[in-house]
Amino acid sequence: MSRKSTRLDLRPTDGKVLDVNDLHVEFRTRDGVAKAINGVTFSLSHSETLAILGESGSGKSVTAQAIMGILDTPPAYVTGGQVNYCGTDLLKMEEKDMRRVRGDHIAMIFQDALSSLNPVFPVGWQIAEMFRVHRGMNRSDAQAEAVKLMERVRIPAAKERAGNYPHQFSGGMRQRIMIAMAIALNPRVLIADEPTTALDVTVQAQIMTLLKELQEESGMGLILITHDLGVVADVADDIAVMYCGRFVEHCDVHRLYANPAHPYTVGLIDSIPRLDQKGEQLYAIGGLPPSLTNLPTGCSFNPRCRFATDKCRTPGAPPLIEVEDGRFAACYHTEEVLNRERV
Amino acid sequence: MSESELSSGSEPRRALTPSGVGPTTEDLGPTRASRHVGVEPILSARNLTKYYPLSSGVIRHTVGHVKAVDGVSFDLFPGETLGIVGESGCGKSTLGRLLVSLEKPTSGSIIFQGQDITTLRGSQMRRLRRDIQIVFQDPYTSLDPRKTVGDIIAEPFKIHPEVVPAGRRQARVKELLELVGLNPEHINRYPHEFSGGQRQRIGIARGIALNPKVLVCDEPVSALDVSVQAQVVNLLVRLQKDLNLAYIFVAHDLSVVRHISDRVGVMYLGRFMEMGDEDQIYDRSTHPYTQALMSAVPVPDPEARDKRELIVLHGDVPSPANPPSACRFHTRCWRAHEDCSVKVPELLPRDDGAGGHDSACLYAEVFSKASEDITAADQVG
Numbered sequence: 001m002s003r004k005s006t007r008l009d010l011r012p013t014d015g016k017v018l019d020v021n022d023l024h025v026e027f028r029t030r031d032g033v034a035k036a037i038n039g040v041t042f043s044l045s046h047s048e049t050l051a052i053l054g055e056s057g058s059g060k061s062v063t064a065q066a067i068m069g070i071l072d073t074p075p076a077y078v079t080g081g082q083v084n085y086c087g088t089d090l091l092k093m094e095e096k097d098m099r100r101v102r103g104d105h106i107a108m109i110f111q112d113a114l115s116s117l118n119p120v121f122p123v124g125w126q127i128a129e130m131f132r133v134h135r136g137m138n139r140s141d142a143q144a145e146a147v148k149l150m151e152r153v154r155i156p157a158a159k160e161r162a163g164n165y166p167h168q169f170s171g172g173m174r175q176r177i178m179i180a181m182a183i184a185l186n187p188r189v190l191i192a193d194e195p196t197t198a199l200d201v202t203v204q205a206q207i208m209t210l211l212k213e214l215q216e217e218s219g220m221g222l223i224l225i226t227h228d229l230g231v232v233a234d235v236a237d238d239i240a241v242m243y244c245g246r247f248v249e250h251c252d253v254h255r256l257y258a259n260p261a262h263p264y265t266v267g268l269i270d271s272i273p274r275l276d277q278k279g280e281q282l283y284a285i286g287g288l289p290p291s292l293t294n295l296p297t298g299c300s301f302n303p304r305c306r307f308a309t310d311k312c313r314t315p316g317a318p319p320l321i322e323v324e325d326g327r328f329a330a331c332y333h334t335e336e337v338l339n340r341e342r343v
Numbered sequence: 344m345s346e347s348e349l350s351s352g353s354e355p356r357r358a359l360t361p362s363g364v365g366p367t368t369e370d371l372g373p374t375r376a377s378r379h380v381g382v383e384p385i386l387s388a389r390n391l392t393k394y395y396p397l398s399s400g401v402i403r404h405t406v407g408h409v410k411a412v413d414g415v416s417f418d419l420f421p422g423e424t425l426g427i428v429g430e431s432g433c434g435k436s437t438l439g440r441l442l443v444s445l446e447k448p449t450s451g452s453i454i455f456q457g458q459d460i461t462t463l464r465g466s467q468m469r470r471l472r473r474d475i476q477i478v479f480q481d482p483y484t485s486l487d488p489r490k491t492v493g494d495i496i497a498e499p500f501k502i503h504p505e506v507v508p509a510g511r512r513q514a515r516v517k518e519l520l521e522l523v524g525l526n527p528e529h530i531n532r533y534p535h536e537f538s539g540g541q542r543q544r545i546g547i548a549r550g551i552a553l554n555p556k557v558l559v560c561d562e563p564v565s566a567l568d569v570s571v572q573a574q575v576v577n578l579l580v581r582l583q584k585d586l587n588l589a590y591i592f593v594a595h596d597l598s599v600v601r602h603i604s605d606r607v608g609v610m611y612l613g614r615f616m617e618m619g620d621e622d623q624i625y626d627r628s629t630h631p632y633t634q635a636l637m638s639a640v641p642v643p644d645p646e647a648r649d650k651r652e653l654i655v656l657h658g659d660v661p662s663p664a665n666p667p668s669a670c671r672f673h674t675r676c677w678r679a680h681e682d683c684s685v686k687v688p689e690l691l692p693r694d695d696g697a698g699g700h701d702s703a704c705l706y707a708e709v710f711s712k713a714s715e716d717i718t719a720a721d722q723v724g
Contacts, residue, residue: 055568156658170659171431200430200595202656205639209655227569230598230641234648253645271573272643273602281580282602284573288538 007134007185008100010086017188017221018044018067018106023081025059025066025245027292028074034292036062036076038245038317044189044221051224051232051253053268054242057289060225063242064191066091067223068108069098085189104134107182111194113174117166123177124150124162130184149180153210172203176210183214190215191223196231208235229272233257241265244290244300247320251327261329261338263305299331307333307340383457384418385589386442386475386557391415391451392613393437397664409664411437413613414451416690419557424583424590426604426621428597428636430660434613435593436480439561442591443477444468455557473503476555480562482542486534492545493530496520499552506553519548522585523578540571544578551582559591564599576603597640601625609633612663612671615690619700627695629707632672652710670705678706 025037037059044050054060065071067083069090083090085105090098102108110116118126127149128142137145143162150158153176166174175195182190192211196204212235215222226232232239233253240250241264249262260266267285287304290296296303302312311332312318320330323338331337392415394408412434419425427435440446442453444460452459460471479485486495496516500507507515517527523544534542543563550558560579564572576599583590594600600607601621608618609632617630628634635654642651656675661667667674673683683705692699693707 055570172659200660201597201639201641202430202635203659204641205653206655208641209653228641229569229643233643233645234641236645257643257645268569269643271570273576273598281577282573284577285570286574288540288571289568 007104008097010088010101010105012046012188013087015045016043017046017086018223019082019084020063020067021082021084023063023066023083024079025062025071025076026079027076029293032293035295036245036292037066039081040242040245040247041320042240042247042250044223046188046221047215047219049215049222049224049235049237051226051236051239052242053226053229053232053239055227055289057292058242059245060242061193062245064108064193064223064225067191068102068106069093069095070102070108100134103130103182103187104185105187106189106191107185107187108191108193109175109178109182109195111197113171113178113198114166116178117174119166122163122165123169127162127177127181127184130181134185145184146180149184150177152183153177153180153214155180170203171199172206175199175203175207179207179210179214183218183220186218187220189221189223191225193225194227195224197226197228204231211235229268241268244292244295246300246317246330247328248301248331249329250320251324251329255324255327259338261323261327261334262301262331263307263333263337264301266337266340267304307331307336309333382420384454385421385456386419386591387417387454388438388442389416389452389454391438391441391453392449393434393441393446394449407664409662410613410666411663412441412448413666415610415613415615417608417615417618419589419591421556421589422583422587423605424592424603426592426594426600426607427610428595428600428607429610430595430636432612432660432663433610434663435610436561438610439477439559439591439593442557443475443559444472445477469502473506473553474555475557475559476550476553477559477561478543478546478550478563481566482539482546483566485546486542488534491531491533492520492525492537495534495545496548496552499549503553515552516548519552522551522582523548524574538571539567540575543567543575547575547578547582551586551588554586555588557589557591559593561593562595563592565594565596572599579603597625597637609636612660612666614671615701615703616672617700617702617704618690619695619702623695623698623700627697627700627709629693629695629700629702629709630672630704631676631678631710634710670703672704678704678708680706 020040020042023037023040027034027036040063052060052063066078078091090101124143124146127146131137131142131145147158147162150162155161155173155176196207199207208231224236236253239253239256240247243264249265260269270283273282285304290300297315298313299318302308318330318332320328323329323334391412393412394410396405397407397409398404399406415438429435437446441448448461453461455471463471493516496519497512500512516530520527520530525541525544564575567575580603582588592600592603604621606619607621607624609616611632617624617628617633624633625637628637635656638652638654658675661674668684669687670683673679686705688703688705690701690703693702696709
C-alpha cells in the first residue's frame with residue numbers, strides 16, 4: 001500500500017473540528033489590492049451547521065477556498081490568521097499533507113456540478129477515484145464502493161448508472177454525484193458552496209433533505225455558503241452574515257431572524273417580499289456594495305446604513321463583539337438596531 | 344377556436360373553456376379576473392404551441408419534436424401583472440419569446456388588441472413591436488459592451504424613428520435614465536462601468552423607451568443580489584403604476600412573483616397546470632404540482648422549520664421531447680389515479696373551497712394535511 005493510503009491522523013481536541021482565527025485574504029491585482037477577507041473568526045463543532053450568508057463579492061466563497069487551501073496564488077494571498085483543524089494550522093501545512101486533508105478530512109461541494117465533474121470519464125469511475133487515490137484500493141473494490149455511495153445519495157439504479165457520463169444526468173443528480181464524492185471518505189467537515197443555487201426549488205428541497213440526512217448519519221460539521229435566506233432558515237444552527245469580507249453578525253438562526261442586531265441583516269431580512277406587504281414598496285437597502293479595492297473608511301456598511309453616525313466613519317472597522325449571550329455583532333449602534341421601530 | 348368567440352369580450356374567461364365541459368365561471372364565486380368582465384384583454388393567447396424539431400442522422404431528418412409550449416391559452420388585461428412560474432425547461436421563457444415575436448409559434452394565435460399578431464409581416468409587425476417589449480434575464484449579456492448606455496437606450500428610436508423626433512432623442516434618453524433611477528449624466532458610459540442592478544435598469548429603460556403597452560419580463564431579477572433585487576422590483580412596480588403597463592412576469596422565484604403579480608400561471612412541460620389570482624394559487628391551489636412547488640419553497644423563518652409540510656417530488660422533470668401521456672404530471676404525482684394517464688385534464692375552473700379557479704387536474708383538491716392520498720413515505724417535514 002502506498003503512503004497515501006493511510007488517513008492522516010488528526011482528531012478533534014476540544015469538540016471543535018474547525019477553528020478559524022482572524023483570517024485575512026487579499027487579491028493583488030493590477031487595479032490595486034482588493035481586501036477580500038478582513039479578519040474572519042469562527043469555529044465549527046461536530047454535527048453543527050454554520051451558514052455563511054452574503055451577497056456576491058462578500059468573501060464567503062473565498063473564506064471556503066482559504067480553508068481548503070485552494071486559493072489561486074497569485075493573485076490571492078493569505079496575509080494573516082490561522083485555520084486550525086483539530087489543533088493543526090492548515091495554512092502552515094505542507095502541500096503534500098494538505099492533499100491528504102482535502103477529501104479525507106475536509107471536503108467541498110460546488111455550485112456548478114457540471115463543470116466540477118470531468119466530462120470524459122464515467123461518474124462511477126470518478127467517485128471510485130477517491131478510493132483508489134486516498135485508500136489505495138484496486139479498481140473493482142473501488143468501483144463497488146462507488147456504487148454503494150451512489151445508492152447512499154439515492155441515485156436510482158446506481159449500478160447501471162455508474163457507467164454513465166456527467167452529461168447524461170440531470171442537474172439534481174449531478175449534485176448528488178458531487179455529494180457522493182465529497183462524503184466518500186467520511187470527512188469531518190463538509191463545505192457546501194451554494195449547493196442548490198443552480199437548481200429548481202423542487203430539486204433544491206431534495207438536495208437539502210439529503211444533506212441533512214447525511215449529516216445526521218455521519219455527524220460531520222457542515223458549512224453552508226449561500227445567499228438564500230430561505231434555505232438558511234431551514235437547515236442552519238448558526239448564521240454568520242458577511243459583508244465586505246467581515247462577519248457583521250454571528251448568532252443562532254432563531255434570534256437572527258426574530259430580531260437582527262446589525263443594520264445590514266435588518267436590510268436583508270426586510271427586503272424579503274412578505275405577505276402583509278403585498279403591493280407596497282419592498283424595503284430595499286439603498287446604494288451598492290462598495291468596491292473591495294476602495295473600502296469606505298470605518299464601517300464598510302456606513303454609506304448604505306440608516307443608523308450611521310460620525311463614529312461609523314472614523315477609521316477602523318467596528319469590532320465583532322458579544323452583544324447578548326452568544327450573539328455577536330459588529331456595529332456601534334446595536335442597541336438602537338435591536339430596539340428599532342419595526343417596519 | 345374561432346375569432347368571433349375570442350373577441351366577444353363580455354365573457355373573456357369562457358373562451359378558455361371548451362363549451363359544455365365542466366362548470367362555468369358563473370357557477371363559482373367572484374374571482375379577481377371577473378373584475379375584468381367587460382374589459383377587453385390587451386393580449387391573449389389561444390392554443391399556442393411551439394415545437395422545436397429534433398434531427399438525427401447524416402441528412403438531419405426530423406425524428407421528433409421538443410414540445411416547449413404545447414397548447415397555452417390566457418388573457419392579459421391592461422395594467423395587470425400575470426406571473427408565470429415553473430421549473431427550468433417548462434417553457435416559460437419560450438412563451439415569453441413567442442409573445443414578443445422573437446419566436447414564431449408552430450400553431451395557435453396571439454391576439455393583441457383584437458388583432459392576431461402571428462400573421463403580421465413587415466411594417467405591420469414593426470409597428471406592433473413598439474407595443475410589446477421585453478426585458479431579459481442576464482443584464483451582462485443582453486447589453487452590447489461596445490455601445491454607450493445612450494446608444495443602447497436610443498437604439499429602439501433608430502428602428503422606430505416616428506416615436507421621438509431625432510432632435511429630442513438625447514433628451515428622451517436622459518428622461519428614461521432618470522425614470523429608472525440612474526444618473527442622466529452617465530449617458531456616455533459603457534455597460535461594464537455599471538453593476539448588475541444598474542445594468543438591469545438600463546435594460547428596463549430600453550424596454551420602456553417606445554412606450555409599450557405590454558412588457559414581458561423574463562426573469563428580470565434572478566441574476567441580482569437580494570438587496571438589489573428589491574430595488575429593481577420596486578422600480579418595476581412604480582413604472583407599472585406610472586405608465587399603466589401590463590406585465591408578463593416570468594420567474595422561478597415564487598416569493599417575488601407573489602409580490603408583483605395579480606394573477607399567476609403555473610407551467611409544467613409546456614402547459615398551464617393552474618391559473619388564478621395570486622392568493623388562489625398561493626393559498627388555495629388545487630393542483631398537486633402547484634402544491635408540491637409551493638411546499639418546496641424555503642420559508643425564511645426558522646420557527647416554521649418543523650411545522651412545514653414538505654412534499655418531496657420524486658425524480659426529475661420528464662423530457663419535453665417525449666412528455667407523459669394525458670396529464671403531464673402523472674408520472675411524479677402522489678395523487679395520480681389510473682385514468683390520469685388516459686384522460687387529458689382541461690384547464691377549467693374547479694372548486695377550491697372559496698369560489699374556484701382554473702386548474703388542470705381531474706382530482707383537483709385543496710391540499711390538507713389529513714389527506715389520505717399522501718403516504719407517509721412521500722412526506723418529509
